[in-house]
Amino acid sequence: MTRQEKHLWYDYLRDYPIKIYRQRSIDWYIADFYCSQAKMVIELDGSQHFTQEGKTYDDFRTEILNNYGIDVIRFSNDEIDDSFEGVCMMIDNVIKERINK
Numbered sequence: 001m002t003r004q005e006k007h008l009w010y011d012y013l014r015d016y017p018i019k020i021y022r023q024r025s026i027d028w029y030i031a032d033f034y035c036s037q038a039k040m041v042i043e044l045d046g047s048q049h050f051t052q053e054g055k056t057y058d059d060f061r062t063e064i065l066n067n068y069g070i071d072v073i074r075f076s077n078d079e080i081d082d083s084f085e086g087v088c089m090m091i092d093n094v095i096k097e098r099i100n101k
Contacts (some may be wrong), residue, residue: 004080
């Protein structure tokens, strides 16, 4: 796990009241974090994700996950570093929204 993934896991997701898995295998992909109850993947993106090749790969991967009914939310490593509380609030809001559909 990257430094940002460790920070999100140990300082928020690990003790979240709804079970969230880290490094979860789905199809041929490994999601950074997965909440099965909300059918949601949380991805943290480093600089390689912002190249054209990285964006193309991420789009393809997201499409595969969407075909399973799984939504993907993405945050940059910079967002974790600079706005950790905001990222946590966003994750909480999205999970609650998806569970209460």
